[in-house]
Amino acid sequence: MPGHDVLTEKLEKRYGETAALQPLDCRLDAGSWVSLVGPSGSGKSTLLHLIGAMDRPSAGRAVVAGTDLTALDAGAATVFRRGHVGFVFQQHHLVPYLSAVENVMLAQHFHSMADEPEAAAALADVGLAHRASHLPSQLSGGERQRVCIARALVNEPGLLLLDEPTGNLDWASALSVLDTIARLHAATGFTVVCATHNPAVARWGDRILRLADGRLASDERAPAERPRTEGVSAASKDRAS
Amino acid sequence: MTSRAFFARWLARSLRGTLASGAVATASLALSSALVFASVAVSAGVEGQLGRELRGYGANLLVVPRQAPLRVGMATFDLGVVAEERGLATSDLARLPAEWVEASAPALLLRVRVDGQDAGAVGYDLAALRGMNPLWRIAPRWPEGPLEAVAGATLAARLGLAPGREATLAAGERTARVAIAAIVETGSAEDEDLLLPLSLAQELAARPGEASLALVRARLAGRSADDAARAIEAAVPGAEVRTIRQVAHAEDALLGKVRRMLALVTAALGAATAFTVAGTLGVVLLGRRREIGLCLALGAAPGSLRTLLLAEAAVSGLAGGAAGCVLGAIASEAVAWSVFGAGIPLAVSAPAAALATSVAVALGASLWPVHRAVRVSPCDTLRAQ
Numbered sequence: 001m002p003g004h005d006v007l008t009e010k011l012e013k014r015y016g017e018t019a020a021l022q023p024l025d026c027r028l029d030a031g032s033w034v035s036l037v038g039p040s041g042s043g044k045s046t047l048l049h050l051i052g053a054m055d056r057p058s059a060g061r062a063v064v065a066g067t068d069l070t071a072l073d074a075g076a077a078t079v080f081r082r083g084h085v086g087f088v089f090q091q092h093h094l095v096p097y098l099s100a101v102e103n104v105m106l107a108q109h110f111h112s113m114a115d116e117p118e119a120a121a122a123l124a125d126v127g128l129a130h131r132a133s134h135l136p137s138q139l140s141g142g143e144r145q146r147v148c149i150a151r152a153l154v155n156e157p158g159l160l161l162l163d164e165p166t167g168n169l170d171w172a173s174a175l176s177v178l179d180t181i182a183r184l185h186a187a188t189g190f191t192v193v194c195a196t197h198n199p200a201v202a203r204w205g206d207r208i209l210r211l212a213d214g215r216l217a218s219d220e221r222a223p224a225e226r227p228r229t230e231g232v233s234a235a236s237k238d239r240a241s
Numbered sequence: 242m243t244s245r246a247f248f249a250r251w252l253a254r255s256l257r258g259t260l261a262s263g264a265v266a267t268a269s270l271a272l273s274s275a276l277v278f279a280s281v282a283v284s285a286g287v288e289g290q291l292g293r294e295l296r297g298y299g300a301n302l303l304v305v306p307r308q309a310p311l312r313v314g315m316a317t318f319d320l321g322v323v324a325e326e327r328g329l330a331t332s333d334l335a336r337l338p339a340e341w342v343e344a345s346a347p348a349l350l351l352r353v354r355v356d357g358q359d360a361g362a363v364g365y366d367l368a369a370l371r372g373m374n375p376l377w378r379i380a381p382r383w384p385e386g387p388l389e390a391v392a393g394a395t396l397a398a399r400l401g402l403a404p405g406r407e408a409t410l411a412a413g414e415r416t417a418r419v420a421i422a423a424i425v426e427t428g429s430a431e432d433e434d435l436l437l438p439l440s441l442a443q444e445l446a447a448r449p450g451e452a453s454l455a456l457v458r459a460r461l462a463g464r465s466a467d468d469a470a471r472a473i474e475a476a477v478p479g480a481e482v483r484t485i486r487q488v489a490h491a492e493d494a495l496l497g498k499v500r501r502m503l504a505l506v507t508a509a510l511g512a513a514t515a516f517t518v519a520g521t522l523g524v525v526l527l528g529r530r531r532e533i534g535l536c537l538a539l540g541a542a543p544g545s546l547r548t549l550l551l552a553e554a555a556v557s558g559l560a561g562g563a564a565g566c567v568l569g570a571i572a573s574e575a576v577a578w579s580v581f582g583a584g585i586p587l588a589v590s591a592p593a594a595a596l597a598t599s600v601a602v603a604l605g606a607s608l609w610p611v612h613r614a615v616r617v618s619p620c621d622t623l624r625a626q
Contacts, residue, residue, distance in 0.1 A: 049620040054538055075542070082540020089623055093535045097258020098251070105247060110540040114247035151539070 003031035003191035004084060004158035006051050010060035013046050013214075020046040022214040023060055028207075030158075033185060033192040035205030035222070043214040044195035048161045051193065052085045053077040065158055082111045086152030086190075088181075090164035094136040094144055094151075101132040104151045111155040122150040126180050142173025146180055153184060160185075162194040166201055178204050248545075252552050262528060263557055266521040270561025270599045271568060273514035278569020278595035280507040283576050284500050286585025299374045300346070300456035300485055301466060304329065304337075304473060307481040328451035331439075333477045341469045343460045346370045347452035349442045354411040355400055355435060362410070362435040364442020367391075373458050377427055380404070384422040387441060391423045393432040410435075412445040457482075511602055518606035522554070526614040533614055534622025543615040550611040551604060558603030562596035569595055 006028040013021040021043040028034050036044040049055040051062050053069045054077075061070040065084060072080055094103045104119035123132050126146040136144055145165060152160055162181070166174030182204060185192055194205060202208050203222055210218040256263075306327040334347045346369035353362040371383050381404055384391060390410075392402040402408060402421050410417045419441070425431060443449050459469040470482035526533070536546055569591065577585040 045620075054620040055618070078537070078540055078542055081538070087538055091623075093531065093623065095532055095535065097254045102250070102254065106251070106536070107539050109244060109247045109251070110536070110542075110545070113244055 002158060003029075003189050004065035005030040006159065006191065006193070007063040008047075008051065008060065009063075011047070011050060011057050011062050012059040013043075013050060013055070014058040019214050021050070021057075024216055026209065026216060026219070028191060028193065030191055031189040032207060033182075033194070033205040035202035035208045036193060036195040036211060037197060037199065037202045037208055038211035038217070039197060041213075042211040044197075044211055045163055046214075047211070048163050048193060048195050052087060052159070052161045053081045054087075082107075082155070084158050086155070086157040086160045088145065088148045088152050088160070088162045088165045090167040094147060096136055099133050099135055100128060100139065100143075100147045100150075103136070103147055104154050107151045107154055119150075119154060122154040123147065125153075125184065126150045127176075140173065141169050142176055145169060145173070145177045149177065149180055149184070153188075153190070156188070157190060159191045159193070162192065162196075164196055165194065166196070166198065174201070248549070252549060252556070255549065256553055256556055259525065259529070259553070262525045263521075263553070266518045266525065266603070267557045267561045267564075269514050269517045269521065270558055270603055271564035273510055273602060274562040274565025274595040274599035275568035275572055276510050276565075277507050277598045278566050278591045279573040279576060280503045281594045282569065282573035282585060282588055282591040284503045285588035285590060286573070286577055300458050301461070302457040302459045302470060302473065303483045303485055304334065304345075304455040304457055304477060304480050305453070305483065307479050327479075328448060328453055329455065329477065329480060331450055331452050333480070334452060334455045336476055337455075337457065338472050338476050341459050341472045342457055344369060344373050344458040345455050346373055347439060347455045349439060349446060349448060349451060350453040351412055351442055351446040353435065353445060355396075355402070356408050357411075358400055360396055360400065360435055361433060362412075362437055362442060362445075363431075364437045364439040364446075366439050367436065370436070370456075373456060374427075377425055377431075379423050379425045382423055384438065386420075387438050388417065388419050389422040389438070390419040390441075391425050391436040392421050393434045393436070394424055394426040395432040396435060397421070397424045410437075410445060413447070415445050415447065417441060417445060511598060515602045515606040518603060519610060522607050523610040523613075526550070526610050530614070530617055530622050534617055534619045537615075537617070538619035538623060546615045547611055550614065551607055554603040554607035554611070555600055558600035559596065561603065562599030565595050565599055566592045 006026075008024050008026050010023040010025060011021065012019070012023045024043075024047065036047060038044055046055070050057050051064060051069070053064070053072065056077075057070060061068055063069070064080075067080060067084075069077065069080065094100075095106060098106060101116060101119050101123055104122050105114040105116060108114045108119060120129065120132050123129055126149050128143060128146055128150065131139060131143055131147075136147070139147065145168075148165075160181070165181070166177055169177060178201065181192065184190075192205070194201065196202050205222050208218075208220050208222055209216060210220075306329055328349070329347070331347050334345065337345055346366050349364040351362050351364070353360055355362075367384055371377075379391065390408075392400075397403065400408075402424070404421055404423055406421045407418055408421060410419055419437065425436065437445075439452070443451060457473065459466065459473075461469065466484045470484060473482045474480055533546060537543070570587065573591070574584055577583060
C-alpha cells in the first residue's frame with residue numbers, strides 16, 4: 001500500500017487542565033519519514049496516538065489518507081487502525097504466550113485472516129525466519145522489536161508509527177532495527193512517523209519535527225547525509241560523536 | 242488458516258500461558274463443582290438410603306379387603322376399617338408386585354381369651370414382622386416355634402404374662418397352649434395385643450389361608466404412594482390399599498427437607514464461589530491489561546477479545562468442573578459412608594450438574610471483569626507500561 005499523507009488542523013489534546021498537545025497544524029507527506037523529537041512529556045506519543053486513531057483529540061482534527069479521524073466512532077477507528085496503521089512501541093509489546101510468527105498472525109487475524117506462510121515471510125523480511133517458533137521470552141530485545149516491525153507491516157499499512165522504537169535497545173540492535181525499517185520503507189513507500197528523544201535516531205528521517213511542552217517548536221529537513229544512507233557503521237560513528 | 246482455526250490456536254496458547262495465574266479460579270471452580278456433585282449425588286442417593294433408614298418405622302401401606310367394616314389400629318396409626326368376615330387369601334398376598342413391595346406381613350385379627358381373660362390377638366408372619374420393624378424393643382427374643390407368642394407390654398402387665406410363662410388361648414371352641422417368648426413394647430397398639438404365629442391364629446379363628454390385612458413396606462424412593470397402592474390393588478383381587486399417611490408423609494417431608502437444605506447450601510456455596518472467581522479473574526485480567534491494550538491497539542474488536550476471555554473462562558469452568566466431578570465423587574462416597582454406612586449409586590445428574598454449574602459460575606463471574614477489561618483505552622494501557 002502506498003504511504004498515507006497526514007494532516008492535522010488545530011489538533012489538541014488536554015487531560016483536564018493539562019495540555020498534552022497544544023493546537024497543532026502540520027502536514028506529513030505520503031511516503032515520507034518524519035521524526036518527532038523532544039523531551040519526555042513534549043507530546044510526541046500523544047500526537048502518534050491521535051494520528052493513529054488510538055485516541056480522540058480534545059479539539060481540532062487529524063486527517064489520514066483523506067479520512068477525518070475525529071469523525072470516526074470507536075468501532076470505525078478500530079477498523080481504520082487495523083487497515084491503515086502499523087504500530088511499533090518502545091517496549092516491544094508482544095503477546096507473551098504466542099510465538100513470533102503467531103504474534104504476526106495475530107495482526108493478520110484482526111485485519112482479515114491469519115496466514116502463516118505470509119507471516120513467516122514477514123518475519124523473514126526482518127531477518128527472523130529462524131526464530132519464528134520462538135516465544136518472546138526466548139528472543140533478544142532487538143529481535144523482539146523486529147517481530148513488532150514484522151507484525152506492524154504484515155498488513156501493508158500506509159502509515160507506520162514508531163514510538164521510541166529503539167529506546168530499550170543497545171545501539172547495535174537499534175541500528176539493526178532502524179536499518180530494517182529503512183529497507184522496508186524504501187521498498188514499499190509507507191509513511192513513517194517516529195517519535196524519539198534520540199537525535200541520532202531522529203536523523204534517520206527526512207524531516208524532523210521538534211515538540212516542546214506540547215507545541216511544535218521547529219520543523220526542519222533532516223541533514224542530507226543520514227546514517228541510514230551510510231549503513232550501520234556510519235550510524236555507529238554518528239552516535240559515538 | 243480460517244479465523245476460527247486461528248482463534249482456537251490463540252485460545253489454546255492463551256490457556257497454556259495463563260495456566261498459573263488462572264489456577265486459583267480453576268481450583269475454586271473445582272471445589273464448588275465438587276460440592277454441587279456431592280450435593281446432587283447425596284440428594285439422589287439419600288432417597289434410597291433414607292428409605293432403608295425409614296424401614297425401621299414399619300409399613301407405609303396397608304392392604305385390606307375391600308369394603309371391610311371393622312376399625313383396627315396398628316402402631317400409633319389408625320389403620321382404618323377391616324372385617325373379620327371378609328379376608329384376603331394369603332396365597333394372593335404372596336403375589337404382591339416385587340417392583341413396588343419391599344416387604345410384607347400378612348396379619349389375622351381375632352379376639353381370644355387368655356387364661357380366661359378377654360384380649361386382642363394378631364396372627365402374623367412373625368419373621369416378616371420382625372424384618373419390617375427392626376426398631377421394636379422386644380425382649381428377650383423373637384418367637385421361634387409355632388406355639389410361641391409375644392405379649393404386648395400393656396397386655397402382659399394386665400394379665401401377668403412374662404417371658405417363659407405359658408398361657409392358654411381360647412377362641413370359641415378352639416384352644417391352644419402357647420409359651421410367652423417375649424414382651425414387646427412399641428409405644429402403640431401392639432402393646433395391647435398378643436402376637437401369635439399366623440398359622441396358629443388361623444387355626445384358632447378357623448380361617449385357614451386367610452388374612453385380615455397385610456402390612457406392606459412399599460419401595461417409594463420418590464415415587465407416589467398412591468401409584469404403589471394402585472399397583473398392589475391390581476395384583477391382589479378384592480384388595481383395597483390404604484396409605485399409612487404418617488409414615489409415607491414422614492418420608493416425603495424428610496426427603497424434601499434434606500433436598501432443600503442441600504440445595505440451599507449448594508446455592509450459597511455457588512454464590513460464594515462466583516464472588517471468589519470474579520475477584521480472582523479481576524486480578525488475572527488486571528495482569529493482562531497490557532496484552533488486552535496491545536490487541537486493541539492492533540485493531541482487535543472488543544467483542545473478539547471478550548469472546549476469547551469468556552471462552553477461556555468456559556474452558557476453566559469445564560476443567561474445574563471435571564476436577565470437581567472427581568473430587569465430588571470421592572466426597573459423596575465419604576458422606577454416604579459416614580452418614581448411612583453404605584455407598585450411594587452414581588446419579589447421572591451429578592456430573593452434569595457439576596459441569597453445568599462450574600461453566601455457568603465461571604461465565605457469570607467473568608462477565609463483569611471481562612466487560613471492564615476490554616473497555617480499557619489502548620493508549621492509556623500502553624503508555625502506563
